Amino acid sequence: xxxxxxxxxxxxxxxxxxxxxxxxxxxxxxxxxxxxxxxxxxxxxxxxxxxxxxxxxxxxxxxxxxxxxxxxxxxxxxxxxxxxxxxxxxxxxxxxxxxxxxxxxxxxxxxxxxxxxxxxxxxxxxxxxxxxxxxxxxxxxxxxxxxxxxxxxxxxxxxxxxxxxxxxxxxxxxxxxxxxxxxxxxxxxxxxxxxxxxxxxxxxxxxxxxxxxxxxxxxxxxxxxxxxxxxxxxxxxxxxxxxxxxxxxxxxxxxxxxxxxxxxxxxxxxxxxxxxxxxxxxxxxxxxxxxxxxxxxxxxxxxxxxxxxxxxxxxxxxxxx
Amino acid sequence: xxxxxxxxxxxxxxxxxxxxxxxxxxxxxxxxxxxxxxxxxxxxxxxxxxxxxxxxxxxxxxxxxxxxxxxxxxxxxxxxxxxxxxxxxxxxxxxxxxxxxxxxxxxxxxxxxxxxxxxxxxxxxxxxxxxxxxxxxxxxxxxxxxxxxxxxxxxxxxxxxxxxxxxxxxxxxxxxxxxxxxxxxxxxxxxxxxxxxxxxxxxxxxxxxxxxxxxxxxxxxxxxxxxxxxxxxxxxxxxxxxxxxxxxxxxxxxxxxxxxxxxxxxxxxxxxxxxxxxxxxxxxxxxxxxxxxxxxxxxxxxxxxxxxxxxxxxxxxxxxx
Numbered sequence: 001x002x003x004x005x006x007x008x009x010x011x012x013x014x015x016x017x018x019x020x021x022x023x024x025x026x027x028x029x030x031x032x033x034x035x036x037x038x039x040x041x042x043x044x045x046x047x048x049x050x051x052x053x054x055x056x057x058x059x060x061x062x063x064x065x066x067x068x069x070x071x072x073x074x075x076x077x078x079x080x081x082x083x084x085x086x087x088x089x090x091x092x093x094x095x096x097x098x099x100x101x102x103x104x105x106x107x108x109x110x111x112x113x114x115x116x117x118x119x120x121x122x123x124x125x126x127x128x129x130x131x132x133x134x135x136x137x138x139x140x141x142x143x144x145x146x147x148x149x150x151x152x153x154x155x156x157x158x159x160x161x162x163x164x165x166x167x168x169x170x171x172x173x174x175x176x177x178x179x180x181x182x183x184x185x186x187x188x189x190x191x192x193x194x195x196x197x198x199x200x201x202x203x204x205x206x207x208x209x210x211x212x213x214x215x216x217x218x219x220x221x222x223x224x225x226x227x228x229x230x231x232x233x234x235x236x237x238x239x240x241x242x243x244x245x246x247x248x249x250x251x252x253x254x255x256x257x258x259x260x261x262x263x264x265x266x267x268x269x270x271x272x273x274x275x276x277x278x279x280x281x282x283x284x285x286x287x288x289x290x291x292x293x294x295x296x297x298x299x300x301x302x303x304x305x306x307x308x309x310x311x312x313x314x315x316x317x318x319x320x321x
Numbered sequence: 322x323x324x325x326x327x328x329x330x331x332x333x334x335x336x337x338x339x340x341x342x343x344x345x346x347x348x349x350x351x352x353x354x355x356x357x358x359x360x361x362x363x364x365x366x367x368x369x370x371x372x373x374x375x376x377x378x379x380x381x382x383x384x385x386x387x388x389x390x391x392x393x394x395x396x397x398x399x400x401x402x403x404x405x406x407x408x409x410x411x412x413x414x415x416x417x418x419x420x421x422x423x424x425x426x427x428x429x430x431x432x433x434x435x436x437x438x439x440x441x442x443x444x445x446x447x448x449x450x451x452x453x454x455x456x457x458x459x460x461x462x463x464x465x466x467x468x469x470x471x472x473x474x475x476x477x478x479x480x481x482x483x484x485x486x487x488x489x490x491x492x493x494x495x496x497x498x499x500x501x502x503x504x505x506x507x508x509x510x511x512x513x514x515x516x517x518x519x520x521x522x523x524x525x526x527x528x529x530x531x532x533x534x535x536x537x538x539x540x541x542x543x544x545x546x547x548x549x550x551x552x553x554x555x556x557x558x559x560x561x562x563x564x565x566x567x568x569x570x571x572x573x574x575x576x577x578x579x580x581x582x583x584x585x586x587x588x589x590x591x592x593x594x595x596x597x598x599x600x601x602x603x604x605x606x607x608x609x610x611x612x613x614x615x616x617x618x619x620x621x622x623x624x625x626x627x628x629x630x631x632x633x634x635x636x637x638x639x640x641x642x
Contacts, residue, residue, distance in 0.1 A: 257476020
């Protein structure tokens with residue numbers, strides 16, 4: 001019997017990634033394309049099906065056993081219906097599982113993207129072998145996935161793990177979720193840009209503004225580049241981010257007393273600029289034993305984390321691991 | 322064979338409560354005495370053993386099967402060693418389980434007091450039949466216990482559930498735990514008194530100060546009494562407490578998406594003064610489905626919660642439930 005593999009699909013608001021993944025977590029083949037969400041749901045569903053088909057044709061001598069799909073939104077764990085999604089606005093109350101499964105000859109499993117990412121890191125990434133950890137993805141927003149006793153903690157409605165929406169500043173910046181001062185408003189790529197904009201009149205912001213061609217050109221990437229060159233304004237922005245991240249991490253530790261915090265997402269590429277300081281802040285604010293015991297590490301799987309995580313969901317679903 | 326019962330011991334920094342509890346959670350007999358922690362460890366251990374013996378003599382025609390002990394501190398779940406305790410300072414690194422078990426002819430089980438309280442409420446209290454909930458005890462400080470899938474979540478070192486030490490005000494009041502702005506600093510009996518003291522120069526504080534005979538006589542009880550009579554200063558203190566409690570509860574909900582929040586502890590006797598407002602604040606700050614889905618209720622077992630919870634730990638330990 002040929003070796004089996006699964007296909008992991010990482011559906012994002014900007015990009016769609018699809019990859020063939022072995023039962024050991026190796027990416028055998030992958031492809032990335034714009035998700036073009038604005039073209040509407042039918043077009044995107046078709047694009048997903050085509051990408052799966054193309055991936056399947058690239059793999060020879062192995063048997064496809066299942067498909068996993070990571071979706072940027074809250075998914076009802078039992079049914080596969082999208083309950084809430086800021087990036088897929090027309091998809092709420094849509095049963096993505098049924099819509100795709102009807103057109104696929106393989107078992108299909110759906111998971112929230114941040115949860116899938118956490119499962120991937122726990123499988124063959126930074127948290128491999130760790131049974132109790134929390135994964136934070138710092139990107140445009142902040143996602144989270146909590147693994148307890150080796151299993152993802154979904155909560156009773158599939159909403160658990162929203163670390164990005166724990167309040168760290170009670171009268172802080174309004175959040176799209178309806179609250180104020182959520183962690184996401186202070187430790188995401190968009191938060192960095194907002195904080196830079198807020199400080200634009202400070203004399204020390206001049207080098208950053210110059211390099212970005214003004215306020216409208218501000219980006220997390222440019223802020224990270226200048227911080228690495230020693231720009232004090234940009235370093236200050238990362239220190240502010242680190243402080244809030246540390247406060248949020250301390251809350252998770254004091255509540256859950258887990259073994260590891262994994263920091264992923266686009267912003268984790270700049271983790272050298274904030275992770276050590278965030279850990280220091282966390283240690284000041286957590287109990288000694290759980291605080292010093294917890295490992296704080298960057299994610300390992302990088303851009304492939306989403307497809308590897310989605311693949312894990314499929315392999316777990318079919319009982320292959 | 323006679324019906325069995327267990328003895329639950331609730332060791333507090335101020336009082337020691339001991340009770341005989343049936344396998345159905347009925348309190349058959351109970352006694353309360355000062356714990357006199359200052360008299361030292363050997364004296365308190367002897368007092369516990371005596372109280373157990375006296376309780377045992379009061380119960381006729383039933384067989385004692387085990388003993389459960391709730392301790393105000395972090396307990397290593399495997400060994401029964403006290404890892405940390407603000408109220409039992411001389412007990413850290415002391416193996417309370419071995420010290421007592423040697424002198425008892427029945428199996429002994431130890432648990433953190435807030436955890437035991439949560440288990441009791443989940444057994445025959447406000448959370449009976451609920452498999453996913455969090456119990457907060459608002460007293461001098463704030464304790465917490467998290468139950469997931471019907472089991473207490475201890476965390477890897479026994480520290481989990483420290484809801485009182487989630488930060489709700491990043492530059493807030495310093496906390497004994499080493500952090501600043503912990504929930505405990507805003508939603509405990511001592512927090513109410515502190516907030517009253519901070520506002521003492523406000524003209525509207527005059528009735529409270531008069532009824533307490535000045536700043537040194539301030540108490541949570543007096544503040545609650547005046548709030549019930551419509552005193553605006555005291556109502557304001559409870560509104561401030563409610564706001565922070567709501568922020569803390571929203572954090573728990575967004576992280577864990579559980580079914581119920583149970584509010585116990587001495588201050589819960591005044592829950593009519595703050596719980597509805599706290600829930601409102603929580604709803605503003607949590608996702609709609611988990612926020613509206615979660616029940617927020619006062620604890621049911623009152624002063625017996627500690628012994629009933631400790632009894633549950635014993636019954637679970639011996640496999641009787």
